[in-house]
Amino acid sequence: MADNKINFTKAALDALPLPEAGNRATYHDTKTNGLQLRVTSNGAKTFSLFRRVKNGSPERVTLGRYPDMTIEQARTETTRLNGLLVQGINPNTDARALKTETTLQELFDDFLQHRRNKRGAFLSEKTKRSYRYDFGLYLGKWGKRKLSQFKDTDFGKLHAEIGKEHPTTANRVIAMASSLFGYAAERKLFKGANPAHGIKKYPETKRDRFLQSDELPAFFTALAEEANDTLRDYFLISLLTGARRSNVQEMQWSQINFDRAEWRIPTTKNGEPQTVTLSAEALEILRNRHTDKAGGWVFPGQGASGHLVEPKKAWRRVLDRAGIDDLRIHDLRRTLGSWQAKTGASLAIVGKSLNHKSPSTTAIYARLDLDPVRESVDRATGAILAAAGLKEAADIIPMKRNKG
Template sequence: MPSDTTSTTNRFDFTKSTINRLPTPSTGVAYYYDTKAKGLALSVGTTGRKSFLLYRKIKGRPERIKIGPYPDLSIEQARKSTAVLNAQIAQDANPADTGRAKRNEMTLAELFEKYYEQHSSLRKVTHLEDIEHFRRHVNTSVHGPNLAKLPLSEVTRAKLTAHHARMRAIPTTANRVLALVSSMFSKAIQWSYFEGVNPCRGIEKFPERARERFVQPDEMPRLLYALENEENETVRDFLLTALFTGARRSNVLTMQWADVHMERKEWRIARTKNGTAQTIPLPQAAIEVLQRRQQAVQGLDTPYVFPGPGANGHIVDPQRAWDRVLARGTALGLVDAIAARAKAIEFDYLTAVEEATNFPHQTIERFSALARSHGLFVEHYEMRDLHMHDLRRTLGSWLASGGTSLPIIGKALNHKSPQATQIYARLMLGPVRDAMEEATNAMRNAKGV
């Protein structure tokens, strides 16, 4: 190991030419010292990487304080930084303590663990949504730098603003993520984990529009077929239960056998998102799914209808399986449309259905050009824009299309206010189409057409 002691060979006036000519050590790290700035040193590693640092004894203890890499940092910049550090030492401060404190500082990911354990899991019905939002939108590089890995002091308003802006395509989710991080920092300040101002303060949220997407009548057969062919049976049954009950995702994920009364065909949810209890009548379709689940979990020591391998004991994030189901449904729609127009010589329907079932993404890519040649568009059969929460809206929409009154729909979905149910009065186009057909036919009859 090279020695930290100085000698005539490793102590000189730092210049670009002298630094650039320094040899690369075969082992360890070589240190060189500047004759102009007290304590300024340069380390050279076996890869040739050079970095400036301050080497001083502070209160009798030798300390190395990183300044920055060369040549990213110029010699003059390194000397100025050294002067600042020396001034702090002269005032009886130890700059190394700041670096050590920063290394020991809680990261945003560590704060989320505390937040979930001490607040979210205890007080929020939507605590599972917090896990999903943090995992998919904060502890990831999808929207830029991974904020979860940063110390709290480095999660600045500027970084959060940029992160929020990159999520503009999903404004509602972006707002929920921002609200989650803001709540986390509020608790961090309250619990003395963080000193300073909440960095989320002042960041403008996106305008939100009520989502109206649901599974359309022509999509329902494809969705059910895609679910029947889903390899993950637990997630398949979870999605079918969500569809047939209209319950919120978090409630279905945590569904327990003790709350299901098969004889009465009822499911009791002790506390829903709006803070109230709900008893859901179980239609026969849901009963059949639950009977299948009873057989699947037989012999397992679990209270959950949809058990999972994690610490929670139940499945937490079925997004991958949901993505497969939607891709399968899209591919099947495209294949059916092509089959109605293409000649048998250029299109083998049975083989295409098998491919769509097992390799949906590749099927969509493979047949897109053929579809266009027949005047068909993938967008017309696209189901990958559906969200899991749209299954809840789907039940409400299909109830509305069947003539169910809005108060009954509100009761079925456990809406707290009538306004939440009003959307279902305008989602289904069937009644509107029938009325328009009747009106236009009357117009044509008036002319004698």
């Protein structure tokens, strides 16, 4: 037996002698546990996995003929099957169970439909859209693969591949994959260690970009030149309210109270409603739009949702006209908060106005009413417009509606 243990290399396997007629020789790979090569007297060489299962009985699984199946392929398949055997799945007797096992695509579909967050709520439509995009781009290629066929090296390689150019995205994709397998374990769709867990994440630099004083005049000039009133007003309301992008896109007239100068958002990213104070400038923009009201959406769109979704082209036009680089729509939200801080607002006031939720400051936020928030937002809005050259003292200079 000792002589039959060799390191499987192409040179070694090609040089193996043929056994006598009617006999068969078996060779064992020294690098992969259980991998064998059986050689017949007529020269046929076949890879197989041989090992004892939990009850002690021997099991052999035929893998393929050499050299049609390469040594590396045989080793990879042996490692995969060893993993199944460890889980109690016998590839010979449990073939039917293996065929009906959940695939990654099936798991993902079930996850989107039934997954709940820590507060017991189903995933938001925005979160589902984000998951679908990342899954389709990075994990969809594995959609038909059975869950038991995944190894941690699969996700480690994927993380490294994506991370070469997009480290933050790589972290997000692996976090989603880990959540999927965690969910599969909860639903008893998967046994074994989570193959996407424990992968070291790339360090992420928190973004601190916002509109600076010297950028504001050009930015507002570029906005005023935007021919599409809906898109222009969307950008302005995003800036003047500091609300999250998706919430502004989904703003409805029924949520606006002009008398109280408030916008009530039923559900936000942190799972709670938010009352947004509306400055005089924001109110004027909304009143101008209200005269053109058609349907329930403040910013209607052409897609299936009925409201504005992704105004990337218009945003690019504005930035190009303004000569501004590296500014995202989400940075408008950060701009209001930054200018609130510049004009003397406390972190608690900023957090309340932007609906940030932090365990250490939640109690403080809960005791705040809208009056100090309104004062802070009005002061910051005034400073922004003054820096842009659009406002002096308490004067409001509205943007004219484009005709067309």
